[in-house]
Amino acid sequence: MHQLKKSWTPCLPPPLVMPRHVLCRIMSTIGALPAETGGLLLGPIDSDDVTGFYFDTTADCTRTTYAPDHVALRKKLKEDWLPYGLDFKGFAHSHPRNFDHPSGGDIRYIRRLLEINPGMNAFFCPIVIPHEFRIRPFVVLRDEPDRPRETVLRIV
Numbered sequence: 001m002h003q004l005k006k007s008w009t010p011c012l013p014p015p016l017v018m019p020r021h022v023l024c025r026i027m028s029t030i031g032a033l034p035a036e037t038g039g040l041l042l043g044p045i046d047s048d049d050v051t052g053f054y055f056d057t058t059a060d061c062t063r064t065t066y067a068p069d070h071v072a073l074r075k076k077l078k079e080d081w082l083p084y085g086l087d088f089k090g091f092a093h094s095h096p097r098n099f100d101h102p103s104g105g106d107i108r109y110i111r112r113l114l115e116i117n118p119g120m121n122a123f124f125c126p127i128v129i130p131h132e133f134r135i136r137p138f139v140v141l142r143d144e145p146d147r148p149r150e151t152v153l154r155i156v
Helices: 020-032 070-084 104-116
Strands: 016-018 038-044 052-055 086-094 122-124 127-129 134-136 138-141 144-150 153-155
Touching: 016 020, 020 038, 020 052, 020 086, 020 127, 020 134, 020 153, 038 070, 070 086, 086 122, 104 122, 104 138, 104 144
Parallel strands: 016 153, 086 127
Antiparallel strands: 038 052, 038 086, 122 138, 127 134, 138 144
């Protein structure tokens, strides 16, 4: 992955910035399905901004887990997105209504992704609560990989 431009103050987590159409795409897919579905957040290389969302239709989803199809997503990233200046910014996925924050399993997975992507300084991981049609934005910073931080969702 590529180095993200640091466009935020070190003491504050970076905001999750995305256009309205990306939020609508997230909410019309994972927000409209049972919990534990998800997809990839995409944005320009060297930027924190999220400008796209890819719904992971081939993920391994159960009633209690969302496991991204990392083989298919890695192939799409390499062949379809990186050549056009888009990079991986994180995952949006859904949880049941009484669990609106990243789980321990989510954090372990994010930590591994940060370890193998040394240029990624921030990993966005918003949680969608489908039954309430609600999104709660979180980010995990490279310097604090075990501490998901709630952030601001800024629609542009």
